Amino acid sequence: MAFDGKVVLVTGGGAGLGEAAAVLLARRGARVVLADANPDGAARVAAAILADGGQAVAIGCDISQPQQVARLVPFALASYGRLDLAFNNAGVTPLPRDTDQIDPADWRRVIDVNLNGTFYCMQAEIAHFLTHGGGAIVNMASTAGLQAHATRAAYAASKHGIVGLTRSAAVEYATRGIRINAVAPGPILTDKAAGLPAAVRARIAAKTAMGRTGTPQEVAAIVALLLSDDSSFVTGAVYEINGGQIQQERTVME
Numbered sequence: 001m002a003f004d005g006k007v008v009l010v011t012g013g014g015a016g017l018g019e020a021a022a023v024l025l026a027r028r029g030a031r032v033v034l035a036d037a038n039p040d041g042a043a044r045v046a047a048a049i050l051a052d053g054g055q056a057v058a059i060g061c062d063i064s065q066p067q068q069v070a071r072l073v074p075f076a077l078a079s080y081g082r083l084d085l086a087f088n089n090a091g092v093t094p095l096p097r098d099t100d101q102i103d104p105a106d107w108r109r110v111i112d113v114n115l116n117g118t119f120y121c122m123q124a125e126i127a128h129f130l131t132h133g134g135g136a137i138v139n140m141a142s143t144a145g146l147q148a149h150a151t152r153a154a155y156a157a158s159k160h161g162i163v164g165l166t167r168s169a170a171v172e173y174a175t176r177g178i179r180i181n182a183v184a185p186g187p188i189l190t191d192k193a194a195g196l197p198a199a200v201r202a203r204i205a206a207k208t209a210m211g212r213t214g215t216p217q218e219v220a221a222i223v224a225l226l227l228s229d230d231s232s233f234v235t236g237a238v239y240e241i242n243g244g245q246i247q248q249e250r251t252v253m254e
């Protein structure tokens with residue numbers, strides 16, 4: 001299997017897209033280190049992977065806290081003796097607000113978790129990969145990292161930041177055995193999103209050309225591709241997974 005012998009760190013692995021990626025990577029042979037600010041969520045996913053015949057361990061970690069992030073690589077090494085791959089997925093989404101209405105504390109929290117947290121994780125992972133034979137990283141961006149996202153400026157700023165961080169670091173380490181890419185999903189129907197009213201879900205689905213939301217498994221498949229050797233010539237890429245939710249020009253017909 002593609003990930004036999006590999007150890008992968010998944011942040012935000014206790015729910016949603018991180019959970020789906022962790023489950024898929026484990027099914028393809030990876031040993032998974034689940035890090036999540038909600039330790040119960042991470043422990044639940046680890047137990048599910050074990051029950052599925054895979055290997056996983058869980059650790060509580062708020063990625064916005066550098067001292068907590070510093071424990072991740074040592075935990076992976078203590079658990080499995082190595083770390084080869086990382087999916088920096090953990091993130092938060094703020095309530096919708098016009099920019100002038102954003103509470104600065106909410107702004108700081110979104111930037112702290114999504115952007116600073118991803119940066120702290122990358123620093124730890126890269127430092128390890130540089131001295132242990134290289135590795136591959138996938139960061140979680142979003143359509144909001146590539147396009148405007150009205151009423152979610154902090155979220156869009158954090159995800160645009162992740163895109164810039166991904167591309168810049170990809171160039172820095174391209175000749176040193178480390179590939180760094182990002183995924184940019186559009187609307188994905190996680191368990192949390194499934195709880196939204198049907199009318200809201202329909203409006204969200206209508207934003208894509210396919211007229212539907214994606215599944216966590218459809219994101220996980222691309223994350224696995226970018227972490228695998230099948231994408232050995234891919235670095236600095238931002239892979240859109242959005243059913244055709246692209247900016248478009250339309251001819252105005254009379």
Ligand SMILES: NC(=O)c1ccc[n+]([C@@H]2O[C@H](COP(=O)([O-])OP(=O)(O)OC[C@H]3O[C@@H](n4cnc5c(N)ncnc54)[C@H](O)[C@@H]3O)[C@@H](O)[C@H]2O)c1
Nearest residue numbers: 012014015016017036037038062063090091142185187188
């Ligand atoms: N669901 C979507 O439609 C969608 C689309 C594009 C991008 N994303 C991004 O995907 C990622 C995961 O989203 P999701 O929909 O699965 O969300 P989710 O809320 O279902 O899961 C997020 C997980 O991250 C954890 N987490 C939150 N803050 C954390 C922190 N500070 N440190 C460590 N763990 C933390 C949560 O406890 C949770 O387990 C986020 O970065 C999000 O911005 C989601």
